[in-house]
Amino acid sequence: MTPSSGWLLHTAGTYVQNCQVLEEMSGSFFYHHRDLLKSLTQLESLNLEHNRLQHISVQAFQHVTGLKQLTLSHNRLSLRGSETHTGEVQSVLNACLDLEELNAKNNSIATIFSDWVLTMLNLQNLDLSHNLISSLVVSMRDFMFAQHCC
Numbered sequence: 477m478t479p480s481s482g483w484l485l486h487t488a489g490t491y492v493q494n495c496q497v498l499e500e501m502s503g504s505f506f507y508h509h510r511d512l513l514k515s516l517t518q519l520e521s522l523n524l525e526h527n528r529l530q531h532i533s534v535q536a537f538q539h540v541t542g543l544k545q546l547t548l549s550h551n552r553l554s555l556r557g558s559e560t561h562t563g564e565v566q567s568v569l570n571a572c573l574d575l576e577e578l579n580a581k582n583n584s585i586a587t588i589f590s591d592w593v594l595t596m597l598n599l600q601n602l603d604l605s606h607n608l609i610s611s612l613v614v615s616m617r618d619f620m621f622a623q624h625c626c
Contacts, residue, residue, distance in 0.1 A: 513536055513537060513539065513540050514538075514539045515539075516539070516540055517539055517540065517541070517542065518542065519540050519542065519543055520542060520543060520544045520545065521543075521544060521545040521546075522540075522543060522545070522546050522547070523547040524546075524547065524548050524551070525547045525548065525549040525550050525551070525579075526549075526550045526551070527551055528551060528552060529548070529551040529552065529553055530551070530552045530553065531553070531554075532553060532555065532568045533568070534557050534558055534568050536568060537568060537569050537570075537571055537572055538571045539571075540571070540572065541571055541572065541573060541574065542574050543572045543574065543575055544574055544575060544576045544577065544598075545575075545576065545577045546569070546572070546575060546577070546578050546579070546580075547579040548578075548579065548580045548583065549579050549580060549581045549582050549583070549603070550581070550582045550583075551582075551583050552583065552584050553580070553583045553584060553585065554583070554584045554585055554586060555567045555568050555569065555580065555583070555585055555589070556568070556586075556587075556589075557569075557570055557589070557591075558570075560590070564590040565587065565589060565590065566589055566590055566591040567589035567591055567592060569589075569591070569592075569596075570589075570591040570595065572596065573595060573596060573597075573598070574598055575596050575598060575599055576598050576599060576600050576601065577599075577600065577601040577602075578592075578599065578601070578602050578603070579601075579603045580602075580603065580604055580607070581603045581604060581605045581606050581607070582605075582606045582607070583606075583607050584607065584608055585604055585607040585608060585609060586607070586608040586609060586610070587609060588604070588609065
């Protein structure tokens with residue numbers, strides 16, 4: 477791990493504090509310490525590429541609301557989260573409203589999620605190349621709505 481600012485990591489109790497950048501977390505570490513991100517409210521950049529990750533829980537990013545850069549490339553992720561009351565499917569990143577850059581290339585993502593278009597208004601750079609996306613019909617409707625309402 478390579479943090480760029482003040483940090484404290486105790487692996488036995490999994491206590492992390494004041495971390496802004498975390499890179500190269502192994503897939504097994506992230507899986508066994510599912511609540512690790514809960515205490516990282518100051519986290520701005522996270523790199524989890526090449527970790528063979530297949531699933532991220534819906535709650536994993538709920539407390540990391542200030543995240544600006546996220547790299548999830550070269551994993552096996554679908555990023556599918558929960559359905560809203562209107563039937564729209566959100567990603568597991570739906571709480572990351574400040575996200576500016578999302579690199580999720582080379583995964584198993586099959587759709588553009590509604591939260592990426594409707595609520596992540598700061599998202600400027602989205603790399604979904606080499607995924608399983610086959611249609612943008614619903615997403616384009618959402619995109620057009622977002623352009624007119626906000």
